[in-house]
Amino acid sequence: xxxxxxxxxxLARLSRLALSDEELDHLAPQLxxxxxxxxxxxEVAAEGIPPTSHATGLANVFRDDEPVPCLTPEQALSGAxxxxxxxxxxxxxxxxxx
Amino acid sequence: xxxxSVTYEExxxxxxxxxxxxxxxxxxxxxxxxxxCLTTFxxxxxxxxxxxxxxxxxxxxxxxxxxxxxTIKIGxxxxxxxxxxxxxxxxxxxxxxxxxxxxxxxxxxxxCLDGYLDVSVNGQTVRVGIERVHLEEDTGKSLHIGGxxxxxxxxxxxLVDYNRAGIPLVEIVTKPVPGTGSLAPEVARAYVTELRDVxxxxxVSDVRMEEGSLRCDVNxxxxxxxSGAWGTRTxxxxxxxxxxxxxxxxxxxxxxxxxxxEGGRVIQETRHFHEESGETTSGRSxxxxxxYRYFPEPDLVPVAPDAAWVDAIRTSLxxxxxxxxxxxxxAWSLSDLEFESMxxxxxxxxxxxxxxxxxxxxxxxxWWMGELARRANDSGVEVSALPIxxxxxxxxxALVSAGTLNDRLAREVLDGVLAGEGTPDQVVEKRGLAVVxxxxxxxxxxxxxxxxxxxxAEKVRSGKVAASGVIVGAVVRATRGQADAxxxxxxxxxxxx
Numbered sequence: 097x098x099x100x101x102x103x104x105x106x107l108a109r110l111s112r113l114a115l116s117d118e119e120l121d122h123l124a125p126q127l128x129x130x131x132x133x134x135x136x137x138x139e140v141a142a143e144g145i146p147p148t149s150h151a152t153g154l155a156n157v158f159r160d161d162e163p164v165p166c167l168t169p170e171q172a173l174s175g176a177x178x179x180x181x182x183x184x185x186x187x188x189x190x191x192x193x194x
Numbered sequence: 195x196x197x198x199s200v201t202y203e204e205x206x207x208x209x210x211x212x213x214x215x216x217x218x219x220x221x222x223x224x225x226x227x228x229x230x231c232l233t234t235f236x237x238x239x240x241x242x243x244x245x246x247x248x249x250x251x252x253x254x255x256x257x258x259x260x261x262x263x264x265t266i267k268i269g270x271x272x273x274x275x276x277x278x279x280x281x282x283x284x285x286x287x288x289x290x291x292x293x294x295x296x297x298x299x300x301x302x303x304x305x306c307l308d309g310y311l312d313v314s315v316n317g318q319t320v321r322v323g324i325e326r327v328h329l330e331e332d333t334g335k336s337l338h339i340g341g342x343x344x345x346x347x348x349x350x351x352x353l354v355d356y357n358r359a360g361i362p363l364v365e366i367v368t369k370p371v372p373g374t375g376s377l378a379p380e381v382a383r384a385y386v387t388e389l390r391d392v393x394x395x396x397x398v399s400d401v402r403m404e405e406g407s408l409r410c411d412v413n414x415x416x417x418x419x420x421s422g423a424w425g426t427r428t429x430x431x432x433x434x435x436x437x438x439x440x441x442x443x444x445x446x447x448x449x450x451x452x453x454x455x456e457g458g459r460v461i462q463e464t465r466h467f468h469e470e471s472g473e474t475t476s477g478r479s480x481x482x483x484x485x486y487r488y489f490p491e492p493d494l495v496p497v498a499p500d501a502a503w504v505d506a507i508r509t510s511l512x513x514x515x516x517x518x519x520x521x522x523x524x525a526w527s528l529s530d531l532e533f534e535s536m537x538x539x540x541x542x543x544x545x546x547x548x549x550x551x552x553x554x555x556x557x558x559x560x561w562w563m564g565e566l567a568r569r570a571n572d573s574g575v576e577v578s579a580l581p582i583x584x585x586x587x588x589x590x591x592a593l594v595s596a597g598t599l600n601d602r603l604a605r606e607v608l609d610g611v612l613a614g615e616g617t618p619d620q621v622v623e624k625r626g627l628a629v630v631x632x633x634x635x636x637x638x639x640x641x642x643x644x645x646x647x648x649x650x651a652e653k654v655r656s657g658k659v660a661a662s663g664v665i666v667g668a669v670v671r672a673t674r675g676q677a678d679a680x681x682x683x684x685x686x687x688x689x690x691x
Contacts, residue, residue: 110288111295149281149489149490149492149496150281150490150492150495150496152495154495155279155495155496155497155498156495156496156497156498156499157256157257157494157495158256158257158258158259158262159230159256159257159258159259160259160260161223161224161225161258161259161260161261162224162225162230163224163225163230163231163232164225164229164230164231164244166230166231166232166241166242166243166244167243167244167245167248168241169238169239169240169241172240172241172243172248172356173240175250180339180353181239181337181353182238182239182240182355183239183240183337183353183354183355184240184290184293184353184354184355184356185351185352185353186290186351186352186353186354187351188349188350188351188352189289189290189336189338189346189349189352190346190347190349
């Protein structure tokens with residue numbers, strides 16, 4: 097299993113990560129290595145053993161229904177690339193339908 | 195596009211409708227599902243957000259115990275079995291209403307499974323199967339800017355407020371409901387009505403459809419009558435009033451029948467409901483449905499409600515609307531129709547409280563569903579919002595039973611109470627409204643009336659009892675309505691015997 101440089105560029109775009117050509121050259125092979133390493137797990141995984149989703153064995157970790165202070169709108173919006181009417185401004189969501 | 199049009203009645207002569215509903219309910223917890231931000235409706239944009247519900251790096255969600263409890267409550271009320279172990283899942287999608295790019299939901303391990311809700315339409319009971327009840331988080335609210343319609347299509351950009359993002363949201367999914375024929379739209383509406391009443395009685399949500407705390411998606415399909423097979427279904431979104439639920443099923447039956455009559459095929463798609471026209475238009479096609487790449491949420495541990503917890507919740511369940519219905523119908527000897535009209539008129543609680551305060555069920559109904567319903571209607575409020583208490587109404591009813599008031603005077607007392615003049619007794623006192631039951635006072639008025647009508651008096655004496663009405667009427671007028679007509683008649687007949 098391997099992932100191409102083009103696929104990494106596509107993923108970066110979907111994730112809104114601006115990667116330069118140099119960064120892509122550097123990161124694409126690394127991501128490939130990570131995927132190969134994870135793929136080894138599949139060789140070990142035995143038939144009939146359910147996939148593990150949680151390693152701790154804990155269940156029922158809850159919080160009480162008590163309010164805690166939230167951010168101010170200014171703080172909340174401070175990292176947004178664009179703001180209008182105290183809301184996060186996002187690019188057009190749907191492309192024009194034909 | 196179809197060219198033929200088919201009336202509803204025609205459609206039902208050839209096709210069998212099947213419907214199903216997915217209902218989303220915002221839970222009434224104080225704080226969000228996975229963080230301690232407030233859930234209050236109508237706050238300033240982005241004033242109820244924190245790193246968790248904004249999906250900022252490094253933040254971790256923790257489950258709200260009350261939200262889990264409320265969901266189990268709903269499951270039990272809907273006769274579901276409660277999972278002994280289940281997990282949340284990530285539903286991945288690229289859409290800015292969730293800043294994390296995924297929504298925490300439940301996938302193949304819902305908290306509650308396989309139940310039912312009985313609903314009643316025209317005195318007939320239909321059992322609606324419940325497929326599942328699961329818990330997820332609500333999304334943010336988007337404003338679409340540019341374009342003519344304010345809709346997402348044609349918008350140049352969008353503005354997002356994340357106050358709603360992360361509010362616990364329960365999704366209740368029915369099984370497909372076949373076999374209701376032409377009643378399908380009404381049964382769909384009755385289901386949502388009953389579900390709303392159940393949720394309200396549980397106290398888990400304010401179930402305000404107009405504020406979006408209860409929202410419905412309606413699935414509809416048609417198959418040729420008697421074919422036994424089920425047709426392709428469409429999913430109608432944005433159906434946000436009880437009336438719209440009924441209209442959406444109705445209009446989809448007509449539309450799909452026209453498509454099928456032409457030899458066309460119904461496309462499995464999402465459709466949008468338009469309040470103004472009552473019709474649906476095509477949205478995105480389900481055939482190109484996205485892959486949400488569900489996987490177990492690694493940041494949350496599983497939920498494993500033990501039997502003791504579930505039993506404790508079961509014990510805490512209040513009387514459910516169906517049980518209350520059965521109890522009141524039996525105890526008050528009501529017809530289905532009488533019960534429905536009281537429930538639909540929002541008068542059940544006040545009538546029951548009036549009975550508890552000592553009135554007979556008949557009297558309590560008579561005042562609330564008659565005189566008071568009229569007043570409420572005139573002033574455009576719910577009958578329960580009138581400035582009069584069930585105890586007041588019970589007192590008026592008691593005064594009538596005791597003969598202190600007749601119906602006409604009782605209405606005046608209600609006027610006084612509604613006008614803020616005090617309790618029924620205070621109004622009787624202030625306005626001097628008590629029936630004149632003192633026989634000596636009445637006899638004086640009767641003698642006067644007999645003297646004034648000698649010919650009538652003669653007729654009565656000679657046995658024409660019916661003629662006494664003239665004298666009784668004169669007495670009632672003379673006492674300005676405060677005389678009890680039945681008692682006056684007795685006294686008149688005695689006097690003239």
